[in-house]
Amino acid sequence: MTYYKGTVKWFNNPKGIGFIEPLPESEYQDILIHYSTIVMDGFKTLKAGEIVKFKFSKGEKGYHTTEVIPEERRKIKETHVHVDSHTSSPQPIAEEDS
Secondary structure: OOOEEEEEEEEEOOOOEEEEEEEOOOOOOOEEEEHHHEOOOOOOOOOOOOEEEEEEEEEOOEEEEEEEEEOOOOOOOOOOEEEOOOOOOEEEOOOOOO
16 A cells, blocks of 8 residues: 655644645545554654655545654664673664664
8 A cells, every 4th residue: 555645734632633635736635634543652643734654545434544654753763872891882783764
């Protein structure tokens, strides 16, 4: 399934819903976001104007997301450095995802 890009029009935290406007202008109308489709750790929220990539499908009441990934908050593994007391040179033990 293809990822699309869009801008968050609005997102209501208490209700856990909002809408994405697909980019660039396309034949698709605004797409409903439910918080359960947001891919992130912790509290799942989005901000108006935020760029996201997403997958969607058509339901009985229109289009809705099946997966939403905020572009600015891509999941990055931390790079940890271990200093060996024998060599005193840093040794990477994890790398960032690209």
